[in-house]
Amino acid sequence: xxxxxxxxxxxxxxxxxxxxxxxxxxxxxxxxxxxxxxxxxxxxxxxxxxxxxxxxxxxxxxxxxxxxxxxxxxxxxxxxxxxxxxxxxxxxxxxxxxxxxxxxxxxxxxxxxxxxxxxxxxxxxxxxxx
Ligand SMILES: [Zn+2]
Numbered sequence: 001x002x003x004x005x006x007x008x009x010x011x012x013x014x015x016x017x018x019x020x021x022x023x024x025x026x027x028x029x030x031x032x033x034x035x036x037x038x039x040x041x042x043x044x045x046x047x048x049x050x051x052x053x054x055x056x057x058x059x060x061x062x063x064x065x066x067x068x069x070x071x072x073x074x075x076x077x078x079x080x081x082x083x084x085x086x087x088x089x090x091x092x093x094x095x096x097x098x099x100x101x102x103x104x105x106x107x108x109x110x111x112x113x114x115x116x117x118x119x120x121x122x123x124x125x126x127x128x129x130x
Contacts, residue, residue, distance in 0.1 A: 006050040006088040008081045011113050011124045027123045031067045041068050047115050047122035050088070051077060055115040058093035062114070069119035077115060080130065082108030102130035 033039040045068060047055075059075030066072050079089040080101050085108065092098050092110070101108065108130040115122040 006048050008079070008089065008109075008111060010048045010051070011079070011111050012044075012122060023124050023126055027125070030123070034068060041119065041121075044068070045116070045120040045122075047120040051113065051115055051122055052117055052120060054079075054091045056117045058091065059115065059117075060093075064114075066116035066119060066121055068121040069116060072116050072118035074114045074116055074121075076125070077113050079111045079113065080108055081111065082130075084108075098130075104130075 030039070030044060034041055034044065054077045055075040059077045062074045062076055064074045066074055078092045078098070080092055080098075081087075081089040084104060085101075089111070090101065092101060098110070109127055110130055111127050112125045113122060114125055
């Protein structure tokens with residue numbers, strides 16, 4: 001199992017300006033661009049293999065159908081990055097695990113990502129401090 005190249009940076013946030021971004025708004029805009037034909041699905045459906053693996057194995061299946069391929073339900077994966085953790089983060093699948101990680105407190109952030117294992121769509125939904 002390799003996690004080469006996986007980092008917080010591969011979790012697309014729609015933030016290209018370096019400023020604060022509303023992830024949901026960025027997501028909506030991206031999906032609109034695809035629907036309008038201004039973006040090809042394969043330009044945005046490029047989830048990192050590590051993310052897809054996590055989504056397939058430990059992801060939380062949602063009620064939401066993938067907005068891109070409409071073939072599969074989106075899965076949520078949470079990664080924690082920060083102090084004392086590997087640079088590729090820690091994939092967290094249980095509340096218990098999350099609690100353990102947050103006990104160590106400061107300088108750790110959880111990234112909640114949605115991913116589609118069918119078409120490889122992925123988007124960062126929210127980031128929060130533990
Ligand atoms: Zn999809």
